Amino acid sequence: MVEPVGxxxxxxxxxxxxxxxxxxxxxxxxxxxxxxNDVSNSTLPRMRTLRTIGALRTALLHPRGDGRRIGxxxxxxxxxxxxxxLVRRARASCDVVVVTLFVxxxxxxxxxxxxxxxxxxxxxxxxxxxxxxxxxxxxEPDEIYPPGFATTVRVGGVxxxxxxxxxxxxxxxxxxxxxxxxxxxxQPDVAYFGQKDAQQVAVIRRLARDLDIPxxxxxxxxxxxxxxxxxxxxxxxxxxxxxxxxxxxxxxxxAARGAVRTGxxxxxxxxxxxxxxMRDAGVEPEYLELVSPDTFIxxxxxxxxxxxxxxxxxxxDVRLIDNELLNPTEPATGSx
Ligand code: AMP
Numbered sequence: 495m496v497e498p499v500g501x502x503x504x505x506x507x508x509x510x511x512x513x514x515x516x517x518x519x520x521x522x523x524x525x526x527x528x529x530x531n532d533v534s535n536s537t538l539p540r541m542r543t544l545r546t547i548g549a550l551r552t553a554l555l556h557p558r559g560d561g562r563r564i565g566x567x568x569x570x571x572x573x574x575x576x577x578x579x580l581v582r583r584a585r586a587s588c589d590v591v592v593v594t595l596f597v598x599x600x601x602x603x604x605x606x607x608x609x610x611x612x613x614x615x616x617x618x619x620x621x622x623x624x625x626x627x628x629x630x631x632x633x634e635p636d637e638i639y640p641p642g643f644a645t646t647v648r649v650g651g652v653x654x655x656x657x658x659x660x661x662x663x664x665x666x667x668x669x670x671x672x673x674x675x676x677x678x679x680x681q682p683d684v685a686y687f688g689q690k691d692a693q694q695v696a697v698i699r700r701l702a703r704d705l706d707i708p709x710x711x712x713x714x715x716x717x718x719x720x721x722x723x724x725x726x727x728x729x730x731x732x733x734x735x736x737x738x739x740x741x742x743x744x745x746x747x748x749a750a751r752g753a754v755r756t757g758x759x760x761x762x763x764x765x766x767x768x769x770x771x772m773r774d775a776g777v778e779p780e781y782l783e784l785v786s787p788d789t790f791i792x793x794x795x796x797x798x799x800x801x802x803x804x805x806x807x808x809x810x811d812v813r814l815i816d817n818e819l820l821n822p823t824e825p826a827t828g829s830x
Contacts, residue, residue, distance in 0.1 A: 541623035543630045547679050550631050554590065554680065562589035566682035566709075568673060571595045572612040572727035573621040576717040580686040583714050585626030592680050593627040599635060601668030603661050607813075612727055631680070638675065647671045649704070652696045652790045656781055656804055657815070669694055670701050677707050685709050690716040690724050692802055692817045693790055716816070718744070724816045736810045742775030743805050746782060747818040750803040754796055754820045761794045761801075764820075768803065780806040780813075787819060796822045 544550045554564060565588030567580045577593075584591045595618055602608035615632060622630050646667050653666035677685060687695050695713045702709055717725050722744035723737075732740055749771035753764045761784045772779055784793045787802040804817040 541619070541627050541630055543619060543632055545631075545633055546637055547633070550592070550629065550679060553629055554592070557590045558681070563684070564588060564590045564592065564680065564682045566676065566680045566685040567591065567593045567627070568676050568685070568687070569593060569595055569618075570597045570611065570727070571618045572614065572730070573618045573625075574717075574725045574727065576688055576690060576725040578621065578625040579717050580688060580714050581622060581625035581627055583712070584684070584686050588682075588684060590629070591627045592629045592631060592682065593622045593625075594676055594680075595622075595630060595632040596638060596672070598638075598668055598672045600639070600671060601665050603665060610731065612730055638672070645671070647674045647701065647705075649697045649700050652693070652700050652788075655785065655790050655792070656783060657693045657806070660780055660806060666694075666697050670697060673698050674701060674705065674707070677702070677709055682709055684712055686712050686714060688716060689713045689819075690726070690816070692787065692804065696788060696790060699788075722748070724814075726814060728812050728814065731812045732809060736812065739775055739777055740809045740812075740814055742772040742777035742809075743807060743814055743816040745771040745775055746779070746805050747803055747816060750784075751818060751820055754822055759796050759822065761792075761796065764796065764803070768805070772805075772807065777807050777809060780808065782806075784820075796820060798822065 542553065544553060558564065565584030567577070567584050569577050569580075581591060581593055595615065597608070597611050597613065599608055602611070619630060647670040648663070648667050649670045653663070653670070658666050673685075685698075687698060689695065692713075695711065699711050701707070702711055719725065721741060723729065723740055724744065729737070729740070746768040750764050750768040753767040758764055758767070765782055765784060768782055769779065772782070782803070782805045784796065784801050784803050785791060786793055787800060790802075793801045800819050800821045802817055802819055804815070806813065806815045808814075
């Protein structure tokens with residue numbers, strides 16, 4: 495017999511309160527810390543952190559039965575404003591917002607990268623609650639991959655180039671498998687992902703279509719620091735002049751956009767302009783390519799259809815990725 499456990503879900507469209515309007519990235523790490531721990535005066539229902547699939551399913555039983563719209567925001571934690579925007583987007587159009595916090599070991603190629611991945615669950619709980627989450631699902635690895643786990647979901651085609659080629663097929667196998675599991679566990683109406691990981695969005699859209707998973711996949715625009723660097727949990731590992739050199743990535747995207755804006759349509763010329771911008775900043779790209787945003791098939795000529803320029807590079811031992819949608823008919827770029 496399943497005990498009904500209520501979720502303090504909010505009515506659709508209710509904005510989260512208590513979140514500084516123009517939040518600075520580190521504010522909730524420093525001076526707001528005490529304030530953010532004090533939720534005693536909050537008018538919001540408290541977010542609940544759940545560790546097991548059973549507890550999460552139980553918590554969602556009644557909202558789902560009542561026809562509530564459920565939104566899912568999968569994350570690996572170390573939450574920053576890029577994640578916050580996804581949660582707020584979910585809050586604005588869903589009745590129940592589930593944020594998942596799971597550093598998925600199977601999508602990391604290098605053990606050192608997995609070890610170095612920043613973890614601070616206490617802070618993540620605070621940020622997720624303030625952003626408007628109702629439930630934080632933070633399972634242990636054994637809950638997700640119990641002994642005997644033997645299934646891998648592989649998405650063909652779109653997962654092959656760029657990130658797939660650089661990080662190896664196991665990366666998107668790991669992503670597809672964990673996202674398929676989370677979609678099955680939560681069964682959301684909508685799942686929110688960042689355009690920052692554009693290829694991941696394309697892989698997940700393909701996955702949902704191919705496996706007939708009844709979910710809407712929503713991609714949200716990349717959140718950047720004022721100087722253009724895309725927010726990433728990995729940015730915290732940039733040391734000394736590496737933070738400045740990391741600007742090579744957004745500068746390359748700017749150069750590509752600038753070339754298209756001035757009428758350049760030849761893919762090789764556009765990527766050459768972007769590569770020059772990176773070289774000037776002292777960074778060598780791991781890849782820098784123009785591709786179709788849906789299939790990730792290389793594009794040789796920017797002609798009519800929007801094209802994605804995608805880049806990856808190592809700055810020191812920190813691997814960064816970024817991308818931008820180039821729209822030849824509309825020089826200002828948009829989101830996916
Ligand atoms: P992660 O915790 O890195 O797995 O990211 C969780 C989700 O947040 C993914 O859908 C990412 O694409 C998204 N995300 C990460 N960084 C950003 C950003 N700067 N802007 C928008 N979304 C982001």
